[in-house]
Amino acid sequence: MIPLVLVGSVMGGVASVVEAGAITAMVALFTGVFVYRTIKWKDCTGAFRRAFRNSAMVFIIIAASGPFSWLLTSLGAIGDLETWLLGLANSLYYLF
Known part of the structure; x- marks a missing residue:
C-alpha cells in the first residue's frame, strides 16, 4: 500500500x-x-524528539552560513582563499 x-x-x-x-x-x-x-506512542515521541533535534542542527548550520559568508567577504578572506587555491594548481600539489 505504501509504494502505491x-x-x-x-x-x-x-x-x-x-x-x-x-x-x-x-x-x-x-x-x-x-x-x-x-508502534507505541512512547516510541513515537522519542523518534519525534530525535528528528526535531537533527532538523534543528541542520537549521542552525544554514542560519549561521549567512553571517559567516558576510564576515568572510567583508574581511577579504575570499580573495585570499582564491589566490591560495589558484596557487595550488601551479605547484606539485594539484587540486582535485
Whole structure:
C-alpha cells in the first residue's frame, strides 16, 4: 500500500516528491500505530524528539552560513582563499 501511495501521488500529479514522502511517512505511522499496533506512542515521541533535534542542527548550520559568508567577504578572506587555491594548481600539489 505504501509504494502505491508514494508512486501514485507523484505520478498522478497530486503531490511533489517531498510531499509524497511526507504522506508516505504519515501512512506508515498510521499503519504501525492503529492497524498493526506494533508502534507505541512512547516510541513515537522519542523518534519525534530525535528528528526535531537533527532538523534543528541542520537549521542552525544554514542560519549561521549567512553571517559567516558576510564576515568572510567583508574581511577579504575570499580573495585570499582564491589566490591560495589558484596557487595550488601551479605547484606539485594539484587540486582535485
